[in-house]
Amino acid sequence: MSAVLLEARNITMQFGGLKAVDSLQFQVKKGQLAGLIGPNGAGKTTVFNMLTGVYQPTHGEVFLDGQSLSGLRPYEISHLGITRTFQNIRLFKGLNVLENVLIAAHQHVQYGLLDTLLQTKRFKSSEQSLRSKVIDLLHIFNLEKKALEPASSLPYGEQRKLEIVRALATDPKIILLDEPAAGMNHSETHQLMETIAKIRSQFNLTVLLIEHDMKLVMGICENIAVLDHGVKIEEGAPSVIQNSAKVIEAYLGVEDEA
Amino acid sequence: MGFLKRPFLAFLALAALGLIVNFGFNAYIQLIVLFILVNCLLSMSLNLVNGYTGQFSLGHAGFMAIGAYFTAFTSSKIHFLPDSLQLLEFFVFIFGAGLAAALAGFIVGLPSLRLKGDYLAIVTLGFGEIIRVALLNMDFLGGPRGYSGIPSFGPFMVSFLFASVWILICFFTIWRIVHSSHGRGFLSVREDEIAAEAMGINTTEMKVKAFVLSSFFAGVAGGLFAHFTAFISPSSFTFLQSVNAVIMVVLGGMGSMTGAIVAAVLITALPELLRPLQDLTGIDLRMVIYSLALILMMILRPQGLFGGYELTDLWRKYVRRSA
Numbered sequence: 001m002s003a004v005l006l007e008a009r010n011i012t013m014q015f016g017g018l019k020a021v022d023s024l025q026f027q028v029k030k031g032q033l034a035g036l037i038g039p040n041g042a043g044k045t046t047v048f049n050m051l052t053g054v055y056q057p058t059h060g061e062v063f064l065d066g067q068s069l070s071g072l073r074p075y076e077i078s079h080l081g082i083t084r085t086f087q088n089i090r091l092f093k094g095l096n097v098l099e100n101v102l103i104a105a106h107q108h109v110q111y112g113l114l115d116t117l118l119q120t121k122r123f124k125s126s127e128q129s130l131r132s133k134v135i136d137l138l139h140i141f142n143l144e145k146k147a148l149e150p151a152s153s154l155p156y157g158e159q160r161k162l163e164i165v166r167a168l169a170t171d172p173k174i175i176l177l178d179e180p181a182a183g184m185n186h187s188e189t190h191q192l193m194e195t196i197a198k199i200r201s202q203f204n205l206t207v208l209l210i211e212h213d214m215k216l217v218m219g220i221c222e223n224i225a226v227l228d229h230g231v232k233i234e235e236g237a238p239s240v241i242q243n244s245a246k247v248i249e250a251y252l253g254v255e256d257e258a
Numbered sequence: 259m260g261f262l263k264r265p266f267l268a269f270l271a272l273a274a275l276g277l278i279v280n281f282g283f284n285a286y287i288q289l290i291v292l293f294i295l296v297n298c299l300l301s302m303s304l305n306l307v308n309g310y311t312g313q314f315s316l317g318h319a320g321f322m323a324i325g326a327y328f329t330a331f332t333s334s335k336i337h338f339l340p341d342s343l344q345l346l347e348f349f350v351f352i353f354g355a356g357l358a359a360a361l362a363g364f365i366v367g368l369p370s371l372r373l374k375g376d377y378l379a380i381v382t383l384g385f386g387e388i389i390r391v392a393l394l395n396m397d398f399l400g401g402p403r404g405y406s407g408i409p410s411f412g413p414f415m416v417s418f419l420f421a422s423v424w425i426l427i428c429f430f431t432i433w434r435i436v437h438s439s440h441g442r443g444f445l446s447v448r449e450d451e452i453a454a455e456a457m458g459i460n461t462t463e464m465k466v467k468a469f470v471l472s473s474f475f476a477g478v479a480g481g482l483f484a485h486f487t488a489f490i491s492p493s494s495f496t497f498l499q500s501v502n503a504v505i506m507v508v509l510g511g512m513g514s515m516t517g518a519i520v521a522a523v524l525i526t527a528l529p530e531l532l533r534p535l536q537d538l539t540g541i542d543l544r545m546v547i548y549s550l551a552l553i554l555m556m557i558l559r560p561q562g563l564f565g566g567y568e569l570t571d572l573w574r575k576y577v578r579r580s581a
Contacts, residue, residue, distance in 0.1 A: 052456055078458035086456075092449035094566070095442075102439065103446045107458040109439040116438040117431060119261040123438070130439070170458050 011060035035221035081173030104169035301506035303475035309513035312448025317382030320389035323495035325355035325477025359477025367469035404491025511562030516569035
């Protein structure tokens with residue numbers, strides 16, 4: 001059994017009278033490819049927002065490698081090694097592809113303001129190595145030729161890929177993918193599955209993804225948690241989930257006896 | 259000293275320009291040229307906040323006033339160097355003026371940069387007005403009578419070169435920062451704060467840094483202004499002056515440094531260039547034409563003259579095409 005990397009301990013998110021997520025408890029193990037699924041409005045993205053510090057949970061705590069993330073700002077959590085993509089793509093639209101990824105690498109920049117002003121060797125060489133590192137990352141998704149194009153000019157599928165590249169540039173321990181296959185066709189989704197598997201082994205990553213595409217989830221996830229109305233109703237391997245009466249009920253409703 | 263090569267070349271170019279103005283034009287034009295330099299500093303510094311970092315500051319006149327009064331007071335009261343080194347002394351005081359404005363920027367920025375958009379505009383607007391009203395009530399700074407007897411740098415050429423040095427410091431500082439990872443941090447705040455935070459950018463820190471640096475150069479601009487006019491009063495730093503700075507940034511194109519400079523030149527020179535028209539027609543059409551030009555600009559080219567591009571981008575495009 002490998003160690004637990006990310007743990008949500010009884011996290012609850014309450015917006016006024018609405019409990020978007022209710023005492024959610026789950027763990028993601030190191031190196032695992034885990035999935036979080038559930039019908040629309042189940043609270044999946046709210047969970048991501050709590051894991052990354054966009055929301056502070058009303059109750060409960062999140063732990064990364066045993067360290068509590070309570071009270072930390074999103075950028076601090078990013079520095080600790082949690083990164084994410086967004087359901088409704090949040091690229092830096094006015095900037096080019098290269099700049100988008102370079103920004104994510106900012107936390108690893110070695111030079112200070114003085115190096116910048118005096119244009120020291122350290123400034124020049126670390127800018128250069130930063131750029132070549134980013135180009136290598138872009139290469140994984142075949143985006144390197146578009147490095148200087150504005151991010152907003154990319155087709156939808158490539159924008160999603162660019163979000164993943166940008167997230168990787170933070171050098172994360174775990175990457176949270178919010179519906180990476182949304183809007184992709186069959187073959188694109190298939191490609192994406194392969195890439196996710198590839199980056200996981202290449203970067204020694206742990207992956208947690210939200211997805212509606214059941215084929216993708218069942219195809220690559222090792223452990224799946226199912227959320228409905230903010231409550232976890234089932235958790236387990238794909239085969240367990242597929243045969244769970246509760247999950248089928250949540251997605252399709254109860255069969256009418258009459 | 260490789261980092262000084264380009265600034266030095268730029269200094270030579272500016273000096274040549276100064277010589278032309280020195281020998282080719284009268285004192286009236288020369289004073290306008292000096293005001294152009296002050297406005298260049300203002301628009302470049304405001305561009306850092308409004309253009310690159312995507313915040314909206316409307317209080318630049320306040321920082322300028324702090325710098326102006328700081329310089330006025332220190333340079334007329336304190337002498338710590340022999341007379342032959344007076345320019346160096348002025349340089350130190352203007353640096354101090356920048357620091358004083360930067361400190362004010364830090365105090366105002368730290369709490370208010372948590373606000374967004376319109377709210378930040380209101381807070382900074384309020385700050386500018388508070389500074390002005392406070393100055394009106396400070397008797398040791400002259401109150402509403404203003405502060406006079408601020409020493410001059412000397413002949414036009416000395417003033418011009420002195421201001422040019424500050425222009426270049428400002429330009430290359432901002433230019434280099436914007437073209438580094440720190441500057442990309444500023445841009446990410448403008449583009450999408452939530453995504454920037456998720457990618458590990460401390461957005462508050464970025465905003466405060468941009469704001470403080472911007473205030474610094476606004477203070478410097480105020481200091482130069484005080485020396486050029488020899489007299490300042492609270493009415494030199496009204497809300498209109500802040501708006502003027504915003505107009506320059508918007509006209510030049512948000513996030514374009516060369517655009518900010520071109521716009522500062524236009525905005526400062528245009529009302530003066532239109533003055534002969536007044537003598538000709540007998541009616542003051544200057545402000546009518548000036549505002550019409552701005553309205554037309556916003557209709558025909560809302561992204562500003564340069565729209566986020568730099569003069570150097572055009573240059574590169576042209577060279578690449580002809581090569």
